[in-house]
Amino acid sequence: MTRTFDRRTILKTGLGVSAGLAVSGRVSRGLAQSPVKLTMAVWGGKAELDAYNQVITKYQAVHPNVSIRLDVLPSGQFYQQIDTKLAGRQAPDLFRATYQQVGRYAMSKAAVDLSQYIDPNYGAAFTPAVWSAVTYQGKPYALPHHTDTFALFYNADLLDKAGVAVPTSLDQAWTWDQFTKVARLLKEKSIGSYPFAMGWSANAVHRWMIFLYQHGGRLLSEDLKSPQGGSPALVETIAWTQSWFKDGLVPPSTSLKTAEPTQNLFANGTIPMMLNGNWQIPFVDQQAKFKWGVTYLPRDVAMADDMGGTCMAVSRDSKNPDIAADFLKFLVNEENMREYVSSAQFLPVRTSLVGSGLRFPLRSDEMKVFIEQTKTIPEHLVGTVIMPTWGKFASKLTDELDLAFTSGQSPEQTAKNIEAHVKGILLSA
Amino acid sequence: MADLSMISLRERDETITSRISGWWRSSRSRLTPYIFIAPNLLLFSVFVFFPLLYAAYISVHQWSLIDTPEFVGAQNYTRLLTDGQFWQSLKNTVVFSAATVPTSLILGLMLAIGLNRHMAARTLLRSIYFLPVVVSSVATAIIAAWLFNDNYGVINAVLKQVGVGRVAWLSTPQWALPSIILTTLWVRSGFCMVVYLAALQSISPSYYEAAVIDGASRPQQFRYVTWPLLRPTTFLLLILNVIYSFQVFDLIYVMTGGGPGFSTTMIVQYIYRAAFANSEMGYASAMGMVLFVLVLLFTVIQWRINRRTEQFV
Incomplete structure (x- = not known):
């Protein structure tokens, strides 16, 4: 029997095939056929940029029709440039962001909801803290790439000279009192120009929150919907950090607004101790001409550390969001994440890599200290700093703490002002 | 007929041309300065005047740069006072x-x-x-x-x-x-x-x-x-x-x-x-x-x- 097709059937079939091709083409168009150009905006040092380029080269080898240009922007003006490009509808296809910024981009839909490009269980492969950081109203707006955290760098030669032994395990970490005593001892013995410095940097006042949580305080209530209010922990934490400046334990130039790169001061021997992140290891390793190591952050009633690190988002201006999302998944897959964090000295965010005994090319023992410190990051702190309104809190917190550190504003007044700002921002939000 | 219509078209063109050149002769001295300043005026408009107008427009809105501006009237100006x-x-x-x-x-x-x-x-x-x-x-x-x-x-x-x-x-x-x-x-x-x-x-x-x-x-x-x-x-x-x-x-x-x-x-x-x-x-x-x-x-x-x-x- 011979089957014949009339014109209507052929037309219906043709339309069906076209529609099918259009849907499937949405995903495979660029991957298989026409040339596609993507731009990825990042900031970073040489090790990070080399690591990004390595992943790009690998991806382009598999997808020869896709070319990805790395747009390196200065870290200080990074968000200003991204926001301006978004306002002009000319944002790069992909952009790097700290976890603290994701909420802002998600709320304004400047970043693309990635749930359409990933499996429903995709997030289970990442540590819960970072996955919650990239999620807004139940949908992921970025994919976690790596994390970093803080610990205490020390000049072993100078500490030996002062007869100071550093803690060798997390449970032996110095208390605030012990840490202050060590700092005062170094000052008395005139070892270094100042005993230590904290590595604040632009837009990173959230690092001060480490101390607030160590002292049992917080800015917001348990549900993050109202100010904590009335807690003596806030005043006491401000007073403790203010005493670093008042008592000459840190260089005056290392406050929040006039933040001088503390890694320079550490590497040239001006300060024997520095509170800073794991990404400083390559710099210190290259510049310091003395024996140095890393030990645990001081603690008070609790241990606490900061959740740093960055993720990557697809911008709403991308003409090829499907391909950008595909590259993004490639960037954060297990193999590429392992290579990136190993070569750039960061910490992984895939659960399969966290406890896998990653090998780092530089200072593996010191990196273990940072990995251990990640266990002390409070969940509530993460919830606070990833709120879309965090940028506004951060700006006011910077102002008030800088006034306390450099201009003699009392801890009580500073706490009062911070609480008023928090209340105002929550109300306006 | 064709010749006549051609002549009338040519006459019309000549009239227009002579009118334009007459207008230019009488206005040249008046317009020349504007022609000289036109490039600068254009740049001034693009980079100063229109941004100024846009800034005035934005000043009565609430806008985070990455979302849609929302009209708030004089709220930003009254906020300045306090x-x-x-x-x-x-x-x-x-x-x-x-x-x-x-x-x-x-x-x-x-x-x-x-x-x-x-x-x-x-x-x-x-x-x-x-x-x-x-x-x-x-x-x-x-x-x-x-x-x-x-x-x-x-x-x-x-x-x-x-x-x-x-x-x-x-x-x-x-x-x-x-x-x-x-x-x-x-x-x-x-x-x-x-x-x-x-x-x-x-x-x-x-x-x-x-x-x-x-x-x-x-x-x-x-x-x-x-x-x-x-x-x-x-x-x-x-x-x-x-x-x-x-x-x-x-x-x-x-x-x-x-x-x-x-x-x-x-x-x-x-x-x-x-x-x-x-x-x-x-x-x-x-x-x-x-x-x-x-x-x-x-x-x-x-x-x-x-x-x-x-x-x-």
Whole structure:
């Protein structure tokens, strides 16, 4: 029997095939056929940029029709440039962001909801803290790439000279009192120009929150919907950090607004101790001409550390969001994440890599200290700093703490002002 | 018929052409200046006038740059009245202007008079004083930040040699603003010097010869010949310096970031913070409009005073 097709059937079939091709083409168009150009905006040092380029080269080898240009922007003006490009509808296809910024981009839909490009269980492969950081109203707006955290760098030669032994395990970490005593001892013995410095940097006042949580305080209530209010922990934490400046334990130039790169001061021997992140290891390793190591952050009633690190988002201006999302998944897959964090000295965010005994090319023992410190990051702190309104809190917190550190504003007044700002921002939000 | 219609079309074309050329002949002298200024006017419109109008529009909206603007009426302007930090930054700007404008004019004039005389290495000295003006202001600020650095700066190293202790130049409220003022004077006195030098060289020597014949001393020559003839130059420099002082940004952004506290936060610094740190483009635009009106008012007042003084002269 011979089957014949009339014109209507052929037309219906043709339309069906076209529609099918259009849907499937949405995903495979660029991957298989026409040339596609993507731009990825990042900031970073040489090790990070080399690591990004390595992943790009690998991806382009598999997808020869896709070319990805790395747009390196200065870290200080990074968000200003991204926001301006978004306002002009000319944002790069992909952009790097700290976890603290994701909420802002998600709320304004400047970043693309990635749930359409990933499996429903995709997030289970990442540590819960970072996955919650990239999620807004139940949908992921970025994919976690790596994390970093803080610990205490020390000049072993100078500490030996002062007869100071550093803690060798997390449970032996110095208390605030012990840490202050060590700092005062170094000052008395005139070892270094100042005993230590904290590595604040632009837009990173959230690092001060480490101390607030160590002292049992917080800015917001348990549900993050109202100010904590009335807690003596806030005043006491401000007073403790203010005493670093008042008592000459840190260089005056290392406050929040006039933040001088503390890694320079550490590497040239001006300060024997520095509170800073794991990404400083390559710099210190290259510049310091003395024996140095890393030990645990001081603690008070609790241990606490900061959740740093960055993720990557697809911008709403991308003409090829499907391909950008595909590259993004490639960037954060297990193999590429392992290579990136190993070569750039960061910490992984895939659960399969966290406890896998990653090998780092530089200072593996010191990196273990940072990995251990990640266990002390409070969940509530993460919830606070990833709120879309965090940028506004951060700006006011910077102002008030800088006034306390450099201009003699009392801890009580500073706490009062911070609480008023928090209340105002929550109300306006 | 075809020939006739062709002729009438040609006549019509000729009439139009002669009308246009007649109109051009009669209007040429009137239109030529506008044609000359048209390129500048176009650039002014694109980069100044339309952005100004857009800023006025944004100033009555709430906008974070990455979302949709929302109309809020005069809310941003009323907020300014109760914003203590805005008034503090305005006060800082006025103090900074009061310290830098007259001083850089006086220093520039002194340098110009000194370097207008025949002396050894005159050209070299002029170049040295003018150098900070041609160097990028960010580069100047970085150099100044190194000079004033608390921990390894040259100034503290020199002070240490003469037995003076370390001074936290950029880290304490009492020293940060003076350090920035000194750096500004370093840059701006060179600029004033060059402009004054050009003005001094354009004064005819015959005026001084006449003054000498009349028995005028050196100070009298300055008082009655040089100073009145420098008045237009002084007026120009005054306006330019006030505008520069009210719009100072890069030097402070690099050297202190507006700190310690708010001690070096100028109005443009505060506008920048509102726009890009707090994502409040509407509020930042409202402050920008206030700054625009302030500078405009000052310029108009100065212009009127100068015109009245010139009439008396």
